Amino acid sequence: MKTQSYIIKLLLQFTPVCVLLLFTSLVHAQTKNIQGLVLDETEQPLTGATVYTSSKKASGITDIDGIFKLNGVKAGDTLIVSYVSYHPFKQVIKNSDNFLRIKLLPDEGLLDEVVIVGYGQQKKASVVGAIAQISTKELTQSPVSNVSNALAGRLPGMITVQRSGEPGSDMANMYIRGISTFGSNKSPLILVDGVDRDIRMMDVSEIESISILKDASATAVYGVRGANGVVLVTTKRGKIGKPSITFSADVGMQSPTSMPDMVDSYNMAILTNEALMNDGLNPKYTQEQINGFKNGTNEFLYPNINWADECLKDFALMQQYNLGISGGTEKVKYFVSANV
Structure with a gap:
């Protein structure tokens, strides 16, 4: 009887540990590592495609051969693959999925969009020059007061460098596909509604779209002035209908990343x-x-x-308010914007 009671006590003592080890092994058994190949409509590998799961616990991008690797993927998660100008791909991961071959299809709807070029407007499908475009929806996502800073990382081929944070002097230097000429003027030609002007004091909310012309076929109409590329800014216009009132407010805090330690x-x-x-x-x-x-x-x-x-203060308050009114009839259209 003493031997039996001693065995029972040992089992009761080690049972929680066994249950914990079993649970841990089951959790690890549910996750897996998968690989895959992402191709375009012509069966060519897509480099730089974004691959992630719906739970956002595993993510990655495809390499130069279109290969991706994800670790810690659970069976039942939804795999999502996205690439610019292509329809996103979604697939539920199964236990048997170890290597996936994914083919993305182009988004034909994007080819019907209108692109601003040097001599008017064209559809994307008929544009042969290197042109990139961004709308006001993407511009307003950046909490900055300067338009040039809002373009950072938004347009392929454009490099922006902000050399000063001084109020009024915080405009970034813009370069399209690097520096193409010698001398002091290495910035692209900036045209606002066809007029050469500075965009430093423009408000983001009054811009309809911004297009950049990057190669010689796109900038040929501007001659030598387009040697460093061209930035075309299109402002908003009034639309036929009842008056539409929009109001936006941005409030934030600004502080230096680091300050030098000075001696006494x-x-x-x-x-x-x-x-x-x-x-x-x-x-x-x-x-x-x-x-x-x-x-x-x-x-x-x-x-x-x-x-x-x-x-100097430890932080400074940043505020920006914008009020816009637009509307019009078939004969008269208006758009009024006030920014503080």
């Missing part, structure tokens, strides 16, 4: 003298001045102030 006045004086003496020059500060910085005997003669802490 005492160390500044010592390091300045050391640098001058290394160059064979006389020191700038006397020992009396160095002691004054160290002891702080006279804050007017020997100040020790961190002007960054005194003059």
